[in-house]
Amino acid sequence: xxxxxxxxxxxxxxxxxxxxxxxxxxxxxxxxxxxxxxxxxxxxxxxxxxxxxxxxxxxxxxxxxxxxxxxxxxxxxxxxxxxxxxxxxxxxxxxxxxxxxxxxxxxxxxxxxxxxxxxxxxxxxxx
Numbered sequence: 001x002x003x004x005x006x007x008x009x010x011x012x013x014x015x016x017x018x019x020x021x022x023x024x025x026x027x028x029x030x031x032x033x034x035x036x037x038x039x040x041x042x043x044x045x046x047x048x049x050x051x052x053x054x055x056x057x058x059x060x061x062x063x064x065x066x067x068x069x070x071x072x073x074x075x076x077x078x079x080x081x082x083x084x085x086x087x088x089x090x091x092x093x094x095x096x097x098x099x100x101x102x103x104x105x106x107x108x109x110x111x112x113x114x115x116x117x118x119x120x121x122x123x124x125x126x127x
Contacts, residue, residue, distance in 0.1 A: 028051045030049070031048045032080075049061045049063040
């Protein structure tokens with residue numbers, strides 16, 4: 001069995017600026033230390049799992065318990081990167097293809113909603 005080879009997705013911190021790759025990525029395994037003041041008595045301040053999404057105000061994590069956790073950035077004291085599982089964003093062809101397809105899907109959905117909302121395609125025009 002063993003673990004997968006992760007050398008291809010490792011951080012590149014030194015060297016040519018254009019070749020550097022670091023930071024959190026989707027599907028990374030991480031550990032989050034939360035501010036104990038925001039927790040109930042006896043609750044562990046650590047949460048471990050796979051990073052699903054990262055937004056302006058929260059981090060979405062699939063925890064070891066199999067549940068999805070949304071952690072407010074305001075209560076995060078530290079994030080520890082355990083391992084990358086994907087290439088850096090700019091090098092991740094699968095993720096870029098997914099995002100391109102998702103943008104097309106969202107765009108066509110918005111157009112469909114616009115057409116159905118007023119019965120015409122020009123409801124967004126002024127005048």
